[in-house]
Amino acid sequence: MIPNHEQFIEAIKEKKKVCVRFYSKSDGGVLDRVCAPLDYGPGGGTDDGLNRYSFWDYGSNTGIHVLSLLPQQILDLRLLGEVFDPVQLDVSPPHWFVPRNWVSPPGIVDAFIGPSLPFSVAAGSVGGQAQRSETAPVNKE
Numbered sequence: 050m051i052p053n054h055e056q057f058i059e060a061i062k063e064k065k066k067v068c069v070r071f072y073s074k075s076d077g078g079v080l081d082r083v084c085a086p087l088d089y090g091p092g093g094g095t096d097d098g099l100n101r102y103s104f105w106d107y108g109s110n111t112g113i114h115v116l117s118l119l120p121q122q123i124l125d126l127r128l129l130g131e132v133f134d135p136v137q138l139d140v141s142p143p144h145w146f147v148p149r150n151w152v153s154p155p156g157i158v159d160a161f162i163g164p165s166l167p168f169s170v171a172a173g174s175v176g177g178q179a180q181r182s183e184t185a186p187v188n189k190e
Contacts, residue, residue: 050089050100050120051102051120051123051126053126054089056126056128057086057089057102057126058089058147059128060086060128061086061087061088061147061149062147062148062149062150063132064085064132064133064134064135064151065086065128065129065130065131065132065133066083066084066085066107066128066129066131066132066133067083067084067085067086067104067126067127067128067129068081068082068083068084068125068126068127068129069081069082069084069102069104069118069123069125069126070123070124070125070126071118071122071123071124072122072124073122074122079124082104082106082107082108082116083107083108083129084104084105084106084107084116085104085105085107085133085135085138086102086103086104087103087104087105087115087138087140087145088102088103088145088146088147089101089102089103089146089147090146090147091146092117094117099119100120101117101118101119101120102117102118102119102120102123103115103116103117103118104116104117104118105133105138105140114138114139115140135151
């Protein structure tokens with residue numbers, strides 16, 4: 050976990066944007082991004098079982114907005130005063146690891162979890178949406 054893990058969890062629950070500074074393997078350097086925090090847990094497009102911090106990257110120019118980072122990649126994380134609306138994030142009905150009370154919009158997730166239920170905590174990961182993982186698979190020899 051990162052040193053300010055509790056702030057990350059607080060940002061999820063309060064729907065606050067964060068600024069994350071991280072080492073990007075694909076870019077070979079340090080990047081700063083304004084993001085919506087999504088979740089913390091295993092997944093991130095890999096099956097290695099390692100916990101990752103998942104974000105909605107507002108500045109993505111690849112068309113894939115879900116950013117998944119290992120704790121050691123994150124150099125700094127700051128809460129911003131700006132609130133985000135989870136309804137505006139293009140993520141499929143998720144099974145979050147971190148509890149939250151993000152109310153679903155009427156009609157969008159009804160077919161999946163019932164009418165107007167909050168997104169709930171269940172084992173799983175950010176579902177359905179393509180994710181850009183900034184990590185290479187762990188070599189398990």
